Amino acid sequence: MKRVLIVDDAAFMRMSIKNMLANYEFEVVGEAENGIQAIEKYQELQPDIVTMDITMPELDGIQALREIKKLDPSASVVMVSALGQEARMKEAIIYGAKGFIVKPFKEELLISALSKL
Template sequence: MKRVLIVDDAAFMRMTIKNMLSNYEYEIVGEAENGLEAVEKYKELSPDIVTMDITMPELDGIQALRMIKKLNPGASVVMVSALGQEAKMKEAIIYGAKGFIVKPFKEEILLGALSKL
């Protein structure tokens, strides 16, 4: 069972992702609502997969991705963003994101992205 850390500043989106994954072979080991919290939770929990929002307060998803990749170059991080953030998505791939999902998304899109990891 893959262990997942869900990172998004919107509680609704964290709940949505959690609900989508709950019927499959994923264990939600933690949630974070900003990039700083995401890095701390990553250190604490060592998840197999991180779903990372891009636009968040305190530390955005790109900065958090970079910090997590410094901690673990093999970290599996999938970026989640709104439409219109293509430049940020390209930046995330350059810094080591393993994939990306554009909001709003359906369950099969999320599962497809995570199954590739």
């Protein structure tokens, strides 16, 4: 069972992703609402996969991705962001994101993206 850390500043989005993963071979081991918490939780929990929003307060998803990749170059981070963030998505791939999902998305897309990791 893959262990997942969900990072998004919107509580409803964290809950939505958590509910989508509940019926599959994923265990949500933690949640974070900003990039600083994401880095702390990553170190503490050592998840197999991180779903990372791009636009967040305090430290955005791209910066958090960079820090997590410094700690663990093999980290599997999938960026999750709204339409209109295509340039930031390319930046995330350059910094080591394993993929990206554009909000809003269907459960099948999320499961497919995470199952490939």
